[in-house]
Amino acid sequence: MKIVHFADAHIDISQSGKVDPITGIPLRVQDFLRSLDVIVDTAITEKADLVLFAGDAYRDRTPLPTYQREWEKRVLRLSQAKIPTILLTGNHDMPKSSTKAHALEEFETLQIPYIHIASKVKMLTPHELGLPIQVITLPWLYRSRTDMYRQTTPNALNDLDAQMEDAVSEVLNSFLTRRDEALPTILLAHAAITGASIGDERELMLGGDFQLPPGLVKDPRLDYVALGHIHKAQNLNGPGPDQDNRANNHPPVIYPGSIERVNFGERSDAKYFVIADVGVGVTNIEWRKLVNVRPFIKCVIKIDPATHPTDQILANLPPREEINGAVVHIHVDFPPGTQGGIDEGRVIDHCSNAFDLRFTTRMQREVRSRLAQDENTTAMSDLDLFGRYLDEHKNTAYDREKLTNLAMTILAGDAGGDAE
Numbered sequence: 378m379k380i381v382h383f384a385d386a387h388i389d390i391s392q393s394g395k396v397d398p399i400t401g402i403p404l405r406v407q408d409f410l411r412s413l414d415v416i417v418d419t420a421i422t423e424k425a426d427l428v429l430f431a432g433d434a435y436r437d438r439t440p441l442p443t444y445q446r447e448w449e450k451r452v453l454r455l456s457q458a459k460i461p462t463i464l465l466t467g468n469h470d471m472p473k474s475s476t477k478a479h480a481l482e483e484f485e486t487l488q489i490p491y492i493h494i495a496s497k498v499k500m501l502t503p504h505e506l507g508l509p510i511q512v513i514t515l516p517w518l519y520r521s522r523t524d525m526y527r528q529t530t531p532n533a534l535n536d537l538d539a540q541m542e543d544a545v546s547e548v549l550n551s552f553l554t555r556r557d558e559a560l561p562t563i564l565l566a567h568a569a570i571t572g573a574s575i576g577d578e579r580e581l582m583l584g585g586d587f588q589l590p591p592g593l594v595k596d597p598r599l600d601y602v603a604l605g606h607i608h609k610a611q612n613l614n615g616p617g618p619d620q621d622n623r624a625n626n627h628p629p630v631i632y633p634g635s636i637e638r639v640n641f642g643e644r645s646d647a648k649y650f651v652i653a654d655v656g657v658g659v660t661n662i663e664w665r666k667l668v669n670v671r672p673f674i675k676c677v678i679k680i681d682p683a684t685h686p687t688d689q690i691l692a693n694l695p696p697r698e699e700i701n702g703a704v705v706h707i708h709v710d711f712p713p714g715t716q717g718g719i720d721e722g723r724v725i726d727h728c729s730n731a732f733d734l735r736f737t738t739r740m741q742r743e744v745r746s747r748l749a750q751d752e753n754t755t756a757m758s759d760l761d762l763f764g765r766y767l768d769e770h771k772n773t774a775y776d777r778e779k780l781t782n783l784a785m786t787i788l789a790g791d792a793g794g795d796a797e
């Protein structure tokens with residue numbers, strides 16, 4: 378059974394920037410659509426038996442009609458190729474209220490052949506799928522949409538998570554008990570699994586999510602676990618995509634990751650989708666790298682006041698060839714007094730081939746010197762205090778020696794009292 382698994386398409390997540398004048402679609406949205414096309418083309422040309430999308434089609438649940446059209450075109454190609462396809466709802470696809478429609482609802486309403494929408498916890502049977510396989514679906518679970526939430530107090534969230542975990546474990550078990558053991562079983566879930574590795578800047582986001590323990594999804598009764606939500610590609614039960622194809626434990630528990638870089642936190646992550654050959658007790662996976670993903674470059678440069686700031690910035694930037702077509706963010710931390718010395722024109726010129734350039738500067742925060750515990754300002758002479766002040770303002774253009782001499786003259790005059 379050949380399965381194509383992808384997740385976190387987020388096709389319209391970056392709508393800003395240049396727009397293609399012919400299609401009217403932002404170039405960044407086209408990046409995401411290009412990845413989506415590779416995945417759909419692969420499923421069709423390599424005759425996949427089943428396509429699994431593990432959630433988060435758009436930026437949110439109210440996509441613009443233009444982006445809906447682009448997503449629908451691709452899904453319709455799978456339908457026309459008669460490939461059963463399951464679209465799972467992720468947190469970005471779902472409203473927090475159960476009375477409102479989710480972002481993929483139209484496929485369900487219009488009953489598009491071969492397209493199955495999974496916005497509920499359920500098991501799609503071989504009969505429903507028309508395939509010798511069963512798929513348990515676990516869409517994103519909003520705490521606020523559970524019955525338990527309505528009975529809980531806000532400060533009992535930990536208890537709520539434990540109850541939700543028990544409920545998921547129970548329902549998963551009941552499906553697994555009822556499954557046809559002669560056929561492979563897949564879990565398709567949009568969820569945060571504890572211990573999954575996340576990109577640099579996503580830690581905070583994950584902190585508040587309801588998380589499932591890895592033990593729950595590594596159940597050997599499952600033959601493949603198709604996950605979505607975390608944008609970094611990884612196998613939670615075996616080696617990742619960047620390692621050699623060593624044997625996986627069973628079942629593979631896969632986050633394929635997002636199909637394009639969503640933000641700078643994903644700048645070092647390669648992007649993938651997965652082809653899995655799923656059988657009872659034996660599953661082989663193949664990571665397919667998406668090769669035309671947009672490069673992201675972030676340079677954080679701390680200016681040393683001893684050298685010319687623009688020269689320092691240019692020396693720290695990647696060569697022009699590397700910047701070509703990339704989304705670039707240059708951040709410069711400069712000490713007080715040097716900002717005026719930055720020639721932004723030269724920096725912008727070096728990055729003229731970038732797809733997009735963000736140039737930000739920030740004054741380094743002056744660290745206020747603290748007095749040591751045994752020090753006391755009243756015990757220090759005025760001249761000592763003035764010396765301490767100068768220590769903290771090293772970068773002023775004044776001559777320290779001249780200032781100190783002047784201070785001594787003033788202080789000496791003060792000590793002598795008023796002559797008048």
Ligand SMILES: [Mn+2]
Pocket residue numbers: 432433467468469567605606607
């Ligand atoms: Mn998500």
